[in-house]
Amino acid sequence: MNFLRSKNDIGIFNAKLNSNEANTNDLSSRVVDLEDEKNKLLYENSELKERVIDVQARSMRENLIFSGIDEAPDEQVKGAKNSHTENQLKLFIKEVTKIEDEMQFHVVHRLRPRDDGKPRSIIARFERRKDRDLVLQRAPATLKDTSYRVNEQLPMEIIERRNELWPIYKRGKRLGNECKFKGDVLYVNNVAVYPSSKRPVNRRQMRTQNSAPHIVNQPMIPIPTHTQQQIERNQAVQVASEMNLTQNPSGH
Known part of the structure; x- marks a missing residue:
């Protein structure tokens, strides 16, 4: 009798064990599904963010920001017309950057006052892209050792990403390599x-590009900032970049 009862208890125990194992497998499967869904949402969010940044960058690609240009008296009058600022900018382009071509703009205006008391920067949207590119190309040589600056207008995210890569850019230039953003x-x-926050192209896109190697320091789904894995990846890319620069000091 006791033997039959023990055998029955073992059967019940095995049934419960099998049931628990099935429940565990079901929960594990659900966890995997949730993880996949989370990764999908992260990917889609990253894609959406990159598209927004791209749209912003495209809307700014005809623009340049000019810094250090003094404000004319008629610009400082409350409610002054933007045409005064445009005339001041045209004069600067002719006299300082030595470009004689007549530049045409969609709009030119001063930005808000600066905290350091320097002249307000000017943002200009060129009618012709070639005029904008000519000014940007001529600026480094003509504005060297002056207080004037000419920069592209870019979304803040792109500025931050470029700042992260700036040390690599400067090192490459010192070694005579070709560096460009x-x-x-x-x-x-x-x-x-x-940059560490940039999601690289996927495998299909990489197969359609040329065979030049790509230094990529970010997986398809971004790693949370400041994690050890993120730090290790950044260090690995820095080392890889410097190795490449050292091996190609002539830029060939």
Whole structure:
């Protein structure tokens, strides 16, 4: 009798064990599904953010920001017309950047007052892209050792990403490498170096590009900032970049 009862108890125990195992497997499957859904949402959120940044960048691509240009007396009058600022900018382009071409603008205006008391910066939207590019190309040589500055207008996210890559840019220039920014990606001898917050292209996109190596320091789904894994990835990319620059000191 006791034997039959024990056998029955074992059967009940095994049934419960199997049931618990099934429940555990079901929960594990649900956790995997939730993790996949979370990653999908992170990916879609990252995609949406990048699209917004891209739209902002495209809307600004005809614009330049001029800093250090003194304000004319007629600009300082309350309610002054933007045409006064436009005339001041045209004079600056002719006299300082030595460009004789007549520039046309959609709009020119001063930004808000600066905290340091310097002249308010001017933002100008050019009618012709080639005029904008000519000014930007001529600026480094003509404005060297002056207090004037000419910069592209970019979304804040792209500015922050470029700042992160700036040390690599300067090191590359010192070693004689070809360094240029395209959006928020730095190219050193045609090798792409991404900022830590930039999601790289997916595998399908990479197969359609040229065979030049890409230094990528971010997975498809961004890692939370300040984690150890993030730090290790950033360090790895920095080392890889410097190795590439050292091996190609002539830029060839």
